Amino acid sequence: MTTARRQATRQKLYEAAVTLIAEQGFSATTVEEIAERAGVAKGTVYYNFASKNELFEQLLQHGVGLLTVSLRDAADEVAARGGTRVDALDAQIRAGLAFIARYPSFTQLYVAELWRTNRAWQDTLMLVRQEAVAVVEKVLREAVDNGELSDEIDVPLTASALFGMVLVAALDWQAFQSHRSIDDVHSALSRLLQGRVSGDSRRT
Amino acid sequence: MTTARRQATRQKLYEAAVTLIAEQGFSATTVEEIAERAGVAKGTVYYNFASKNELFEQLLQHGVGLLTVSLRDAADEVAARGGTRVDALDAQIRAGLAFIARYPSFTQLYVAELWRTNRAWQDTLMLVRQEAVAVVEKVLREAVDNGELSDEIDVPLTASALFGMVLVAALDWQAFQSHRSIDDVHSALSRLLQGRVSGDSRRT
DNA sequence: TCTTTTGAACTGACTGGTCAGTACAAAAGA
DNA sequence: TCTTTTGTACTGACCAGTCAGTTCAAAAGA
Numbered sequence: 001m002t003t004a005r006r007q008a009t010r011q012k013l014y015e016a017a018v019t020l021i022a023e024q025g026f027s028a029t030t031v032e033e034i035a036e037r038a039g040v041a042k043g044t045v046y047y048n049f050a051s052k053n054e055l056f057e058q059l060l061q062h063g064v065g066l067l068t069v070s071l072r073d074a075a076d077e078v079a080a081r082g083g084t085r086v087d088a089l090d091a092q093i094r095a096g097l098a099f100i101a102r103y104p105s106f107t108q109l110y111v112a113e114l115w116r117t118n119r120a121w122q123d124t125l126m127l128v129r130q131e132a133v134a135v136v137e138k139v140l141r142e143a144v145d146n147g148e149l150s151d152e153i154d155v156p157l158t159a160s161a162l163f164g165m166v167l168v169a170a171l172d173w174q175a176f177q178s179h180r181s182i183d184d185v186h187s188a189l190s191r192l193l194q195g196r197v198s199g200d201s202r203r204t
Numbered sequence: 205m206t207t208a209r210r211q212a213t214r215q216k217l218y219e220a221a222v223t224l225i226a227e228q229g230f231s232a233t234t235v236e237e238i239a240e241r242a243g244v245a246k247g248t249v250y251y252n253f254a255s256k257n258e259l260f261e262q263l264l265q266h267g268v269g270l271l272t273v274s275l276r277d278a279a280d281e282v283a284a285r286g287g288t289r290v291d292a293l294d295a296q297i298r299a300g301l302a303f304i305a306r307y308p309s310f311t312q313l314y315v316a317e318l319w320r321t322n323r324a325w326q327d328t329l330m331l332v333r334q335e336a337v338a339v340v341e342k343v344l345r346e347a348v349d350n351g352e353l354s355d356e357i358d359v360p361l362t363a364s365a366l367f368g369m370v371l372v373a374a375l376d377w378q379a380f381q382s383h384r385s386i387d388d389v390h391s392a393l394s395r396l397l398q399g400r401v402s403g404d405s406r407r408t
Numbered sequence: 409t410c411t412t413t414t415g416a417a418c419t420g421a422c423t424g425g426t427c428a429g430t431a432c433a434a435a436a437g438a
Numbered sequence: 439t440c441t442t443t444t445g446t447a448c449t450g451a452c453c454a455g456t457c458a459g460t461t462c463a464a465a466a467g468a
Contacts, residue, residue, distance in 0.1 A: 003438085003441075003442080005437075005438080005441090005442070005443095006441090006442070009442085009443080022320070022321075023320060023321050023322045023323075024231075024320075024322065024323075025229055025230065025231050025320065026229065026231075026232075027228075027229055027230075027231035027232040028230075028231040030426085030427060030428080031427080031428065031429085032427075032428090040443075040444085041443065041444045041445060041446095042428095042429090042444095042445085043430090043431090043432095043443075043444065043445075043446095044442080044443055044444075046428095046429070046430080047442070047443070048442095051428085051429080052428070052429090108319050108320065111315060111316070111319065112229075112315070112316040112317070112319075112320065113316070114375075115312050115315065115316075115375045115378075115379050116226070116227060116228075116229065116312065116316065117226075117227050117379075118227045118228065119227075119228070150395075152395070153392065153395060154388065154392045156381065157373060157376075157377070157381070157384070157388070157389060157392040158392055158396065160372060160373050160376040160377075160380075161369045161372065161373040161392065161393060161396055162369075162396075163372060163376075164368050164369050164370075164371060164372020164373055164375075164376070165365045165366075165368050165369040165372070166368075167368060167372060168364060168365065168367060168368020168369070168371060168372060169361060169364050169365040169368055171318075171319045171368075172361075172364040172368070173361070173364075174319075175319050175321075177360065177361070180361070184358065184361070185361060188357065188358045188361040188362055188365065189365060191354075191356070191357060192362065192365055192366075192396070192397075193396075207416075207417085209416090209417075210416085210417075213417080213418090234452085234453060234454085235453080235454065235455085236453075236454090244418075244419090245418060245419040245420060246419080246420070246454095246455090247417095247418060247419050247420065247455095247456085247457085248417075248418050248419075250454090250455065250456080251416090251417065251418065251419095252417090255454080255455080256454070256455090
């Protein structure tokens with residue numbers, strides 16, 4: 001049985017592992033380090049997870065789960081108060097930024113692993129990625145269907161591009177320009193999404 | 205003296221290292237593996253590079269150097285035949301895609317390491333990144349100066365976002381939708397850049 | 409022309425250290 | 439009582455970096 005106590009231990013291990021692996025990478029991070037940072041014994045890691053690999057896979061699932069829920073909630077909230085689908089996309093951009101601001105280490109680690117081939121957790125990764133991208137694709141598709149967006153856009157590619165735009169802008173923001181506010185970053189990305197980059201300076 | 209022979213050996217080591225590290229990560233890749241794939245002995249690696257770390261740093265410089273040149277050439281070529289700055293940006297997007305298509309492993313590895321903190325090659329990485337992004341920022345700034353782009357855009361943030369958009373879309377293209385042509389991907393990204401996403405389907 | 413020397417480039421066995429995973433008895437919850 | 443955690447000790451595989459020795463093409467010498 002999974003008791004509350006055990007859950008708490010796992011949570012501590014996730015938190016310890018995520019920062020260490022984000023900083024150093026999976027292979028360079030030792031189980032001993034993770035245990036120490038979490039304040040538990042090494043044996044406890046193996047009591048809770050079958051292996052270092054399994055700990056990492058479950059960490060991935062845990063993290064992407066949080067992101068997916070956050071993206072879905074953002075879109076639903078806009079829909080509930082009658083906003084457009086483009087508003088929903090905009091809300092998802094903000095939700096994505098907020099997620100990255102809150103869990104920078106997880107994002108870092110996720111990006112570092114996402115496109116690696118020949119890794120043990122390849123399948124897990126593909127699965128959770130699809131889950132998250134699907135939420136964005138859904139909103140894009142709805143926007144195309146009701147004419148808010150051009151029916152000539154390529155939904156999967158555009159979803160990827162949006163995802164990437166937010167991801168990289170946010171990571172760069174954290175790493176190289178952390179003094180900017182989330183609103184700065186959000187409005188720069190909104191502008192890009194809504195086509196207010198192109199054209200002369202008469203627009204607002 | 206650095207002879208032609210030595211250069212050839214180094215090139216072989218770069219090529220071997222780039223794919224292995226892209227697939228497995230830096231720490232999980234052994235020097236022995238790199239040597240074997242390059243068809244040389246382990247000692248040769250240490251004859252040519254002071255350490256595994258140094259091999260990797262020089263590999264990074266080598267790779268980003270290629271990208272920077274390619275981005276600069278793309279913009280110059282458009283300028284030479286009198287195109288607009290937005291055309292130049294578009295050409296850079298294509299050049300970026302072409303680079304990623306040609307050196308997917310390098311791109312993978314670069315992305316995986318870019319936002320890691322506490323790494324030995326942190327400084328090298330920041331340096332080469334700045335070199336590459338500066339080329340895009342330059343074109344953006346020129347476009348703002350001559351009124352092609354709104355003066356309200358945030359140049360560094362937009363450059364990051366563009367960079368990320370191309371990066372992630374291209375990696376996703378390679379990894380999950382490799383049947384699409386480079387033109388498909390290019391036109392999807394162009395559309396995003398030029399604001400033809402938003403708005404109804406009347407536009408072309 | 410033929411022989412000898414030189415030195416850069418390369419080789420691969422070896423060393424010292426690291427680390428994932430195991431074992432287990434005793435303690436601490438619940 | 440039953441589950442979970444602790445802490446220490448251990449094993450066996452793996453690996454970065456070293457170093458004494460080899461290769462060979464080209465220069466020097468005869």
